[in-house]
Amino acid sequence: xxxxxxxxxxxxxxxxxxxxxxxxxxxxxxxxxxxxxxxxxxxxxxxxxxxxxxxxxxxxxxxxxxxxxxxxxxxxxxxxxxxxxxxxxxxxxxxxxxxxxxxxxxxxxxxxxxxxxxxxxxxxxxxxxxxxxxxxxxxxxxxxxxxxxxxxxxxxxxxxxxxxxxxxxxxxxxxxxxxxxxxxxxxxxxxxxxxxxxxxxxxxxxxxxxxxxxxxxxxxxxxxxxxxxxxxxxxxxxxxxxxxxxxxxxxxxxxxxxxxxxxxxxxxxxxxxxxxxxxxxxxxxxxxxxxxxxxxxxxxxxxxxxxxxxxxxxxxxxxxxxxxxxxxxxxxxxxxxxxxxxxxxxxxxxxxxxxxxxxxxxxxxxxxxxxxxxxxxxxxxxxxxxxxxxxxxxxxxxxxxxxxxxxxxxxxxxxxx
Amino acid sequence: xxxxxxxxxxxxxxxxxxxxxxxxxxxxxxxxxxxxxxxxxxxxxxxxxxxxxxxxxxxxxxxxxxxxxxxxxxxxxxxxxxxxxxxxxxxxxxxxxxxxxxxxxxxxxxxxxxxxxxxxxx
Numbered sequence: 001x002x003x004x005x006x007x008x009x010x011x012x013x014x015x016x017x018x019x020x021x022x023x024x025x026x027x028x029x030x031x032x033x034x035x036x037x038x039x040x041x042x043x044x045x046x047x048x049x050x051x052x053x054x055x056x057x058x059x060x061x062x063x064x065x066x067x068x069x070x071x072x073x074x075x076x077x078x079x080x081x082x083x084x085x086x087x088x089x090x091x092x093x094x095x096x097x098x099x100x101x102x103x104x105x106x107x108x109x110x111x112x113x114x115x116x117x118x119x120x121x122x123x124x125x126x127x128x129x130x131x132x133x134x135x136x137x138x139x140x141x142x143x144x145x146x147x148x149x150x151x152x153x154x155x156x157x158x159x160x161x162x163x164x165x166x167x168x169x170x171x172x173x174x175x176x177x178x179x180x181x182x183x184x185x186x187x188x189x190x191x192x193x194x195x196x197x198x199x200x201x202x203x204x205x206x207x208x209x210x211x212x213x214x215x216x217x218x219x220x221x222x223x224x225x226x227x228x229x230x231x232x233x234x235x236x237x238x239x240x241x242x243x244x245x246x247x248x249x250x251x252x253x254x255x256x257x258x259x260x261x262x263x264x265x266x267x268x269x270x271x272x273x274x275x276x277x278x279x280x281x282x283x284x285x286x287x288x289x290x291x292x293x294x295x296x297x298x299x300x301x302x303x304x305x306x307x308x309x310x311x312x313x314x315x316x317x318x319x320x321x322x323x324x325x326x327x328x329x330x331x332x333x334x335x336x337x338x339x340x341x342x343x344x345x346x347x348x349x350x351x352x353x354x355x356x357x358x359x360x361x362x363x364x365x366x367x368x369x370x371x372x373x374x375x376x377x378x379x380x381x382x383x384x385x386x387x388x389x390x391x392x393x394x395x396x397x398x399x400x401x402x403x404x405x406x407x408x409x410x411x412x413x414x415x416x417x
Numbered sequence: 418x419x420x421x422x423x424x425x426x427x428x429x430x431x432x433x434x435x436x437x438x439x440x441x442x443x444x445x446x447x448x449x450x451x452x453x454x455x456x457x458x459x460x461x462x463x464x465x466x467x468x469x470x471x472x473x474x475x476x477x478x479x480x481x482x483x484x485x486x487x488x489x490x491x492x493x494x495x496x497x498x499x500x501x502x503x504x505x506x507x508x509x510x511x512x513x514x515x516x517x518x519x520x521x522x523x524x525x526x527x528x529x530x531x532x533x534x535x536x537x538x539x
Contacts, residue, residue, distance in 0.1 A: 055492055
């Protein structure tokens with residue numbers, strides 16, 4: 001390990017807390033970012049000589065704030081505050097000061113920093129881009145490559161998003177309980193968007209995209225440490241961890257998606273699964289089920305099954321029914337149909353999804369699921385028609401290739417019979 | 418004398434560690450466990466999983482109350498421990514100073530206390 005690598009890691013780890021506090025001081029994203037950048041530069045200079053401070057985030061907040069205030073002070077010829085190279089890890093005077101400034105607020109600081117990225121007027125991709133820039137500190141170039149757009153275009157998007165945020169006037173006073181709950185909900189949804197950008201990998205650089213999943217998980221862990229008794233945040237983290245645990249098995253050597261029931265389960269990450277299972281159990285002990293917990297519980301049932309045949313489809317069907325009640329959506333019903341086909345057969349599943357045809361007519365997965373159910377029933381001509389519709393709606397070559405496998409199987413079956 | 422080395426790390430920093438560096442830290446830690454095994458210092462060592470799984474438990478008058486952990490904490494969290502047999506404090510410090518995680522966080526060294534009537538091990 002080189003010293004510089006260690007410093008970089010510390011800066012990344014401390015960023016949300018430091019940025020959150022600086023945003024509270026300056027009430028302006030650009031000024032907070034400048035102050036943080038300045039503090040990082042000074043850390044790179046000072047830390048290799050003096051070692052990392054005991055509380056890096058407090059150091060960065062203090063130094064960043066001073067650096068920004070320095071400009072003002074230089075103009076007004078006021079007495080200077082002690083320079084940061086005198087703030088050592090043992091000399092706690094300044095660190096204590098930074099802590100006092102920070103300790104009471106830091107939970108809400110980080111939450112606010114994440115929340116400003118969730119402005120409801122911002123489209124999902126802009127929320128994600130803004131969060132990656134502001135909270136994670138990814139460069140515009142990195143974000144642009146994740147979304148397969150030019151650096152300039154991404155720069156403009158982020159600038160526009162920041163302007164929106166500034167106009168929104170997010171209050172800087174400590175939020176009350178109801179406000180805090182609302183912010184948590186919005187932030188959870190935004191983190192799941194970041195995760196899904198990485199997970200669905202519809203376009204863009206696949207390596208950068210995969211790291212979006214790690215980033216979403218890292219931020220969810222942070223959020224849960226701040227709000228350890230929130231079952232939905234536990235559920236969100238568990239859901240992402242359990243899905244991410246399957247990532248090595250989700251694509252074959254050619255990059256084609258492999259369906260859950262065809263996946264090599266020995267490739268699943270046991271460590272992540274164990275962690276996800278504990279989190280699901282811990283969340284459910286609260287007896288306040290929510291959408292993330294229920295989805296995590298479903299993911300947990302898949303994770304527990306060593307073979308597809310051992311999957312507890314009855315329980316999964318029940319969990320989907322609870323999810324439908326909490327959050328009625330045709331997509332959830334479509335997902336439930338897979339469980340229904342296992343417990344009550346493809347006929348019952350087809351019946352369940354028939355009323356969805358109109359609302360989901362433009363949805364790739366609807367036609368894919370329908371095609372699979374029809375072919376299970378031996379209705380080959382109708383199945384072929386459904387698969388053709390799915391291919392037409394596929395967003396990636398891999399999705400299309402997957403449906404083509406179904407079609408090939410149909411042709412092979414019809415030749416065999 | 419028995420000592421426990423409590424390994425405190427900032428979990429937010431640990432989460433930000435690049436994958437290859439994390440792997441190296443894991444490998445170095447396992448290798449050091451083996452070194453301590455050979456030198457006769459090692460009794461038992463374990464890393465601990467994320468504090469997001471932590472649970473606090475209290476029993477009062479037969480009533481068990483659980484609370485989700487961790488308490489909101491900005492600094493370092495208990496992420497592992499090594500129970501060692503050392504000649505004296507100096508020996509224990511020598512062992513603790515080479516724990517790979519010491520380069521990332523803080524090791525708290527605590528001597529094992531024996532309750533009256535308990536037979537000290539070795």
